[in-house]
Amino acid sequence: MAESTTTTAVGGLSPVGLPDFGSAGTAGTASAIGLLSDVSLQVRIELGRTKMLVEDVLKLNADSVVELDKAAGDPVDIYVNGRRIARGEVLVLNENFCVRVSEIIEAIDA
Numbered sequence: 001m002a003e004s005t006t007t008t009a010v011g012g013l014s015p016v017g018l019p020d021f022g023s024a025g026t027a028g029t030a031s032a033i034g035l036l037s038d039v040s041l042q043v044r045i046e047l048g049r050t051k052m053l054v055e056d057v058l059k060l061n062a063d064s065v066v067e068l069d070k071a072a073g074d075p076v077d078i079y080v081n082g083r084r085i086a087r088g089e090v091l092v093l094n095e096n097f098c099v100r101v102s103e104i105i106e107a108i109d110a
Contacts (some may be wrong), residue, residue, distance in 0.1 A: 044079040045099050047090070075102060 048068025060066070070076075075087040076099060088099040 041080050042082075044082075045088075045090075046077040046079065048074075048076075 048070035050066060050068050052066070073089075076090055077084050078086040078088055078099065078101065084105055086101050086105055087103045088101045091098050091100055
């Protein structure tokens with residue numbers, strides 16, 4: 001069991017005895033993540049971006065081509081709940097598009 005910290009009362013206020021957890025919080029991380037395993041997250045794959053004038057957007061039709069800022073074969077960005085977490089390459093599997101993760105982006109870079 002964790003020990004309680006004690007301090008002296010100041011100005012008529014009494015301190016609350018809170019347990020000292022130290023570094024014990026990391027031991028339960030794996031089991032805590034397990035509790036979240038059935039939470040649904042939004043995953044988005046971004047092929048590229050572009051900026052267009054309103055005038056050009058209004059001219060779009062079924063045969064229009066919109067040029068993106070990435071070349072064919074460039075890695076695509078993988079986002080989870082709006083945060084970029086990885087990069088990957090676009091593949092076709094059983095006539096469906098898919099993405100093979102090629103790089104996990106460190107949290108500080110995202």
